[in-house]
Amino acid sequence: MRARAFRRRIDRLNQDFDEGTSIQLFIFLKETDTLVGGITIGLIRRGVAQMCTLGYWMGEPYAGKGHMFAALQIVIPYIFQELSLHRIEAACIPSNRRSASLLQKAGFTKEGHLQKYLRINGQWQDHHLYALLKDDHRAKRN
Template structure:
């Protein structure tokens, strides 16, 4: 099990790229998180499970943080918030979750981006930071992601990150109150090595 050091307010970020940095959520993120989620509700709800009535309340956020901590401590999930380097503005979130060890050595990636920041490449960079974390630090062999077929923004994001489409999962997840089909995407450790080697040979 890899222990992810859950950040305290003011501590250094855990994963850093050129434009964004990722760190574990903390209680002090509540106001920024609630404001961004509220502003982005219409943008996000077609692609997410139904929100609870108290979803944006502080108490629900505390429970969310507690669950995140439990997942990280057990090694089954590593949630991150995504922040812009230039001003530390919260942009969205990305989670490496449902980690299975044993013969699987697999995890699933999920993500969301606030509506003011969508389509600007921030989430592409965030996924690019999580992938080496998953393969090099957690020693996973396979990453999966699933998205609704007509979510073209999400399919483009995954394909740009190197994920390959494997097939259709029928009635896979209950999203926005309806059981919906999803496309299954995967990235294998060897896929990433081949891509890196091909780039180096150019």
């Protein structure tokens, strides 16, 4: 049963990619080919919005070692240059200081508080909303 559910998930990821609405990326350690985390460029919106939502996860043994920050240094320019998007949004639970610190270090600005935004572990959780604009990213790089 688990294999079937996983296959459905992969099929959905492929469909989202083909439709241009989501891209799932995985982070591997170069030395060992070990899967350590992932990044989702999701809810890609075109038209007047030209934006996406960034989601990410890191395996606990690999957290806090700079892997996600290094990955974002590749993914963020890809979003702005290759996908030609204008805005990236990311949200994190207020108590997740490590995630908030990562977003700020990557250039994101906190924009607000979202009440009961996402259902995490069976409970609706508040989140802080962060965003990074293409022009702000470009200015910080120059």
